[in-house]
Amino acid sequence: MVWQRSLSYALRRLAQAVPTVLVIVALNFLLLQLAPGDAADVLAGEAGSATPEFMAQLRQTFGLDQPLAMQLLLYVKNIVVFDLGFSFRHNMPVAQLIGSRLFPTLLLMVTVLLVAVIVGTLLGAFAARNLNRWQDNLISMLTVLAYATPVFWAGLMLIVVFSIKLGWFPTSGMQQVAAFHEGFAKVRDIAHHLVLPSVTLTMFYMALYARLMRASVLEQFSMDYVVTARAKGLTERQIARRHVLRNAVLPVLTMAGVQVGALLGGAVVVETVFAWPGLGLLAYESLFARDLNLLLGIFFVCTCLVVVVNLVVDVAYSLLDPRIELR
Amino acid sequence: MNALQCLHRGLAIAATALVMTVSLPALAQGNPQKGGTLVIVVQPEPPTLASYQSTAGPVGQVATKVYEGLLEYDFQLKPAPSLAQSWTVSPDGKTVTFKLVPNVKFHDGKPFTSADVQFSVMEVLKKVHPRGVNTFRAVTAVDTPDPMTAVFRLSEPAPYMMMALSSYESPMLPKHVFGSGEIARHPNANQPVGTGPYKFVEWQKGQFMRFDRNPDYRKPGLPHLDRIVARFIADSGTRSAAMETQEVHMGGFNAIPPVDVRRLEKLPHIDVTNKGYEMQSPIVQLDFNTTKPPFDDPKVRQAVAYAMDRKFVLDNIWFGFGRPATGPISSNFKANGLYTTADVRNYNVPNGVDLANKLLDDAGKKRGPDGVRFEIVHDVTPYGEEWRRFGEYTQQQLAKVGIKATLRVEDVPGWLRRVYTNYDFQLTSNWIQTLADPSIGVHRLYHSGSIKAGTVFVNNSRWTTKETDELMDKANVELDPKKRAALYHELQRRVVEASPLVFLHELDFVTVYNKRVNGFPLSPLGLYSSMDQVWMAK
Numbered sequence: 001m002v003w004q005r006s007l008s009y010a011l012r013r014l015a016q017a018v019p020t021v022l023v024i025v026a027l028n029f030l031l032l033q034l035a036p037g038d039a040a041d042v043l044a045g046e047a048g049s050a051t052p053e054f055m056a057q058l059r060q061t062f063g064l065d066q067p068l069a070m071q072l073l074l075y076v077k078n079i080v081v082f083d084l085g086f087s088f089r090h091n092m093p094v095a096q097l098i099g100s101r102l103f104p105t106l107l108l109m110v111t112v113l114l115v116a117v118i119v120g121t122l123l124g125a126f127a128a129r130n131l132n133r134w135q136d137n138l139i140s141m142l143t144v145l146a147y148a149t150p151v152f153w154a155g156l157m158l159i160v161v162f163s164i165k166l167g168w169f170p171t172s173g174m175q176q177v178a179a180f181h182e183g184f185a186k187v188r189d190i191a192h193h194l195v196l197p198s199v200t201l202t203m204f205y206m207a208l209y210a211r212l213m214r215a216s217v218l219e220q221f222s223m224d225y226v227v228t229a230r231a232k233g234l235t236e237r238q239i240a241r242r243h244v245l246r247n248a249v250l251p252v253l254t255m256a257g258v259q260v261g262a263l264l265g266g267a268v269v270v271e272t273v274f275a276w277p278g279l280g281l282l283a284y285e286s287l288f289a290r291d292l293n294l295l296l297g298i299f300f301v302c303t304c305l306v307v308v309v310n311l312v313v314d315v316a317y318s319l320l321d322p323r324i325e326l327r
Numbered sequence: 328m329n330a331l332q333c334l335h336r337g338l339a340i341a342a343t344a345l346v347m348t349v350s351l352p353a354l355a356q357g358n359p360q361k362g363g364t365l366v367i368v369v370q371p372e373p374p375t376l377a378s379y380q381s382t383a384g385p386v387g388q389v390a391t392k393v394y395e396g397l398l399e400y401d402f403q404l405k406p407a408p409s410l411a412q413s414w415t416v417s418p419d420g421k422t423v424t425f426k427l428v429p430n431v432k433f434h435d436g437k438p439f440t441s442a443d444v445q446f447s448v449m450e451v452l453k454k455v456h457p458r459g460v461n462t463f464r465a466v467t468a469v470d471t472p473d474p475m476t477a478v479f480r481l482s483e484p485a486p487y488m489m490m491a492l493s494s495y496e497s498p499m500l501p502k503h504v505f506g507s508g509e510i511a512r513h514p515n516a517n518q519p520v521g522t523g524p525y526k527f528v529e530w531q532k533g534q535f536m537r538f539d540r541n542p543d544y545r546k547p548g549l550p551h552l553d554r555i556v557a558r559f560i561a562d563s564g565t566r567s568a569a570m571e572t573q574e575v576h577m578g579g580f581n582a583i584p585p586v587d588v589r590r591l592e593k594l595p596h597i598d599v600t601n602k603g604y605e606m607q608s609p610i611v612q613l614d615f616n617t618t619k620p621p622f623d624d625p626k627v628r629q630a631v632a633y634a635m636d637r638k639f640v641l642d643n644i645w646f647g648f649g650r651p652a653t654g655p656i657s658s659n660f661k662a663n664g665l666y667t668t669a670d671v672r673n674y675n676v677p678n679g680v681d682l683a684n685k686l687l688d689d690a691g692k693k694r695g696p697d698g699v700r701f702e703i704v705h706d707v708t709p710y711g712e713e714w715r716r717f718g719e720y721t722q723q724q725l726a727k728v729g730i731k732a733t734l735r736v737e738d739v740p741g742w743l744r745r746v747y748t749n750y751d752f753q754l755t756s757n758w759i760q761t762l763a764d765p766s767i768g769v770h771r772l773y774h775s776g777s778i779k780a781g782t783v784f785v786n787n788s789r790w791t792t793k794e795t796d797e798l799m800d801k802a803n804v805e806l807d808p809k810k811r812a813a814l815y816h817e818l819q820r821r822v823v824e825a826s827p828l829v830f831l832h833e834l835d836f837v838t839v840y841n842k843r844v845n846g847f848p849l850s851p852l853g854l855y856s857s858m859d860q861v862w863m864a865k
Contacts, residue, residue: 037740043374043381044457044783045743052779054457061511089374090532091516100532152562159568171568177535177556178364275560277533285561289374290740 006315013314017307021300025079028299029072032292038064039089039290062088075296084297089289094297098279102301104174105278107190108270109263111198116205117256121249123206124213129240131218139210146207155200155273162196169196172275197274201267205259209252216248223247246320253320257313261306357845363863364554365844367854368566368575370582372533372559377516378498379447379505380455384580387495387855389557392538393434394498394521395857397425397444398489400606402851403662404763406489410439410499410522411477420484420806425477431545433501434526441471446502448479455510462491462767484804486811487766493606494523495855496763524550524859533559544859551846551862567591570839576863577847579603579838579854585646585713588837598842601648601835603853606763608657609836611640611649613721613829614757616750617790621701626690628826630683631754632674634728635721641832644716648837651675652830654819655769657761659833664808665765667816671823674830683728692729700729706746706755707736717756747783758834759784765815770799773822790827 040058059065063074078085084094127139163171174193175181181189220226221244229239268280279298286294317324369385378390397411406414411425431439448469452459465485470478479488491497504520505513519527522545525538536557540550558575560566567587569575571594583591592599613631615622622628637651650658653668653675660666676682692700705725707718715736722732732754737745745751762768771777771784775791798818805811823830838853846860847853 035740036737037742037744041740041743041748041783043383045739052782054455054460055781057455057511086512088512091375091377091512097532104533156564156568159565163572164568167572171572171574172560172562172565173558173574174534177537177558178366178554180537272561273565275534275558275562275565277531281533281561285371288738288740 006318010311010315013311014307021303021307022076022079024303025076025296025300026072028296029075029292032295033068035287035290037290038062039292040064042289043089058088079300084300085293087286087291087294087297089286089291090294094294097282097294098297098301101277101279101282104276105264105267105271105280107194108198108201108267108276108278109260111194112201112205112263113256113260115198115202116209117252119202120206120209121213121245121252124210124215124252125217125240125245125248127210128214128217128221136214140214143207143210146203147211149203151200151204151269152273154203155197155270158196158200159273169193172273174277197270197276200273201263201270205263209255212252212255213248216251217244220244220248250317250321253313253316257310260309261302264302264305357864359551359846359860359862360865361551361862362553363551363865364556365552365577365858365861365863366556366558366575368560368569368578368582369557370559370563370566370578370580371561375516376519376527376530376536377513378495379451379459379500380457380511380516382457382496388579389536389538390498390519391494391523391852391855391857392525392555393519393523393527394494394500395523396492396494396497396499398492399856400490400493400763400851402605404490404605404660404851405663406492407850409494410444411492416489416806420486420804421481423479423481423489425479427475427477428545429475431522432543433504433522434520434541435501435504436543437501437503438474439499439501439522440474441469441477442474443499443502444477445469445471446506447498447500451500451505451510452497456497458491458767459497462488462497484806486806487764487803490606490764491767493763493852493855494857495852524857525552525555535559546859550857550859552858555858563587570597570841573841576841576844577838577854578840580836581711583837583839584711585648585837588648588839589646591839596842597839599837599839600848601837603838603848603851603856604836605659605662605851606855607836608659608761608768609758609834610652610655610657610761611645611717611756611758611831611834612652613831614746614752614755614788615790615827615829616753617788617827618750619753621692621703622753624690625825626686627692628829629672629674630686630690630728631725631730632826632829633676633679633686634683634724635674635829635831636679636724637675637832640717640720644713644720645832645834648835649832650835652833654823654830655761655772655828656765656815656819657833660765660815664812665815667812667819669816671820672826674823674826680724680727687728687730694729698729699731702731702733703753704735705732706742706752707734708756708758709737709739709742710758714756721756743783747785747787748781750780750787750789757828765818766799766803770803773818773827774799788827790825792821792825795821 039062040055044055087094087097090097123139127136130136159171162169170193175189226239229243267278268284271278271281283295283298369388371385373385373389375381376390378386378394395410397409399407399409401407410428412428413426415424427441433439448463453463465481465483466479467482468480501520504515517530524541524544526541528537528539530536538555540553560569563584566578567583570578570583570591588599591597615628617623641647641649654671656666658666687700694700705721708714718734722734725732746755760768772786773795775796777786778789779785795818798814802811802814843864845862849860850856
């Protein structure tokens with residue numbers, strides 16, 4: 001019964017999201033037109049030279065000679081059937097390009113989110129249970145430090161210490177290119193390369209969730225239901241586990257859901273520093289190349305991801321807290 | 328210094344000399360070792376592998392391992408055989424006959440013949456290559472009397488064309504692959520099939536490209552390497568770190584920024600070279616908009632040229648990688664006599680600021696009560712951190728002569744649009760590759776025919792004269808090297824005198840490489856060469 005309700009709720013939410021996504025697509029398209037210069041300028045700029053005939057030919061191939069409204073109409077028409085178009089810069093369909101970069105991004109994102117949420121909530125709860133003792137002070141200090149450290153600097157410092165000085169981890173990339181491992185060795189190789197970028201990014205988010213969780217747990221402990229629980233003779237440990245944690249984790253979850261979008265974009269720094277072949281880096285590059293088809297495609301995929309993740313978070317609420325109804 | 332010390336020192340020098348004579352040949356020649364993987368860091372990631380329609384720098388670094396050209400070039404900038412084993416130019420310069428190397432096979436096993444040359448030049452390079460359109464403009468037909476002979480028919484002599492037949496500039500494509508389908512978006516664009524020493528294997532976007540040894544390469548015993556991998560790392564700090572940890576073995580075209588080069592070159596396993604860029608010859612310059620005041624006045628332009636301290640800029644912003652520039656043609660062309668400084672106005676003088684002030688006074692640009700003669704906006708070319716520093720330096724230096732400059736920084740497409748389409752600028756920093764021949768790389772900046780709104784890296788200062796146009800038109804078709812050099816000497820005098828741009832310095836790119844890498848660079852094409860003779864010490 002619960003599952004059936006969840007499913008119909010999810011479908012309804014998805015249907016509602018369609019117009020939102022389309023409006024976002026159109027807005028993105030129009031906003032990007034404001035940037036001066038176009039893809040032909042950039043391609044010719046990189047080439048170091050070009051003739052006017054060549055530039056005109058490029059613009060014609062790219063469809064840039066069409067009126068703006070026509071371009072928008074065409075784009076939206078294609079998006080509706082999930083045709084993301086063609087990147088002339090990469091000479092590849094946009095969907096294929098994004099597909100090849102989606103896995104590294106998701107791998108990094110899921111790792112970071114899982115570790116950050118799990119470790120962050122545990123640390124926060126632990127700090128709250130040891131309020132104002134040395135454990136709490138230590139955790140608070142470390143989280144402030146981790147939160148205040150710029151991500152790119154942390155990344156470079158990790159490279160200096162763990163790659164250059166100690167030689168434990170590779171500086172960058174997703175696999176060792178001189179070796180080209182296969183099978184299990186490849187999985188191990190990728191995991192090895194994943195450590196530094198995910199640690200860099202996790203530190204920041206973990207600190208955030210730890211502080212949020214600490215405050216949330218403290219607040220919950222002052223609630224009436226905790227007094228009731230004490231009165232009926234539960235131990236502090238039982239109260240914390242059965243009652244407080246479940247309530248306290250909700251704000252963290254909300255935050256994590258909101259941050260998925262930011263994480264997709266915010267990973268660009270880490271992806272740049274560690275040469276991690278993700279979507280953030282692709283978006284960044286395509287902006288400067290005015291590869292609008294590709295950029296719009298990435299925005300579209302990110303929009304869809306955010307919609308889906310927020311749906312998952314809402315469903316997770318109802319599982320954690322049965323009082324919240326899905327309607 | 329007493330006699331004993333002298334003797335000691337003498338011995339020491341003799342000993343050093345002995346060690347050097349013993350070790351040098353071992354280093355320079357050694358016995359090439361087979362095998363190994365060379366990892367090159369290429370920055371930025373190339374947009375495509377279609378070197379026949381994109382001349383973007385990074386494309387050249389990778390595509391030249393797969394495709395070959397008709398010719399190569401030596402350090403004297405003289406043509407050398409590649410896919411063409413010999414060539415003859417008719418006395419009137421209108422017929423060029425190439426004899427091709429027999430039994431050359433493409434990576435798919437099909438033979439390379441004159442039909443491929445004809446197809447590559449007439450159907451591809453002449454039509455979709457950004458520079459080929461210009462390089463091959465005089466070519467009316469390519470005849471193929473037999474499979475091993477290609478005859479270029481020209482409407483007028485084109486001495487510059489012979490400088491543009493390298494694999495980087497004019498790759499030879501297989502007709503049987505690219506002959507069908509639309510060339511501009513051909514499915515094989517990123518699945519290149521060439522005749523080169525390495526075969527394309529895969530391209531993981533955002534990560535690397537892999538090229539494996541071509542066992543059927545036309546030169547027996549080559550290439551030495553098993554594999555070349557090009558890696559893409561967007562962050563310059565990480566690129567340097569990867570060089571340090573030996574994850575990558577080579578990086579050129581300032582992939583390792585000058586500030587890190589000075590640090591890395593002290594490491595025991597790393598060496599640097601500025602050789603292998605002689606056919607690029609980039610020049611750092613300031614472009615004026617000569618159509619509008621204040622820079623329509625040659626005196627004002629000369630004043631700015633005098634005001635810049637070239638040595639300071641080189642030493643402090645580019646860490647000494649380069650030489651002061653004297654005019655539109657790079658000193659790399661000393662090798663074939665085109666370069667001169669004789670009777671060319673020299674702006675690189677110690678009392679430049681004084682001369683500049685005097686010129687500005689003469690031009691009637693008097694200082695106001697606040698010491699300012701006039702105000703301008705100075706655009707900074709958006710190609711990296713050093714250009715910002717250069718912009719700040721220019722701003723300070725102009726202030727010394729009473730010109731108040733405000734800096735404007737945009738991204739690449741915005742800047743290109745402003746400077747080459749809208750001409751909405753007064754003074755902008757810039758750098759131009761003057762390439763393998765002035766006809767290809769230099770004319771475009773000064774010829775009246777190259778004032779083309781919307782086309783980038785052409786004549787944006789929009790300064791022209793009838794005389795300089797004629798000099799360039801004559802040089803285009805002049806076959807006698809001496810007469811051609813004389814034309815260019817005159818061009819240098821006239822352009823430098825009018826100062827439509829300020830020539831700052833000839834920029835040296837630096838290749839940073841691991842000392843295990845040998846046999847590089849063997850030609851002025853450097854990273855744009857096929858690297859078939861590069862080998863890695865174990």
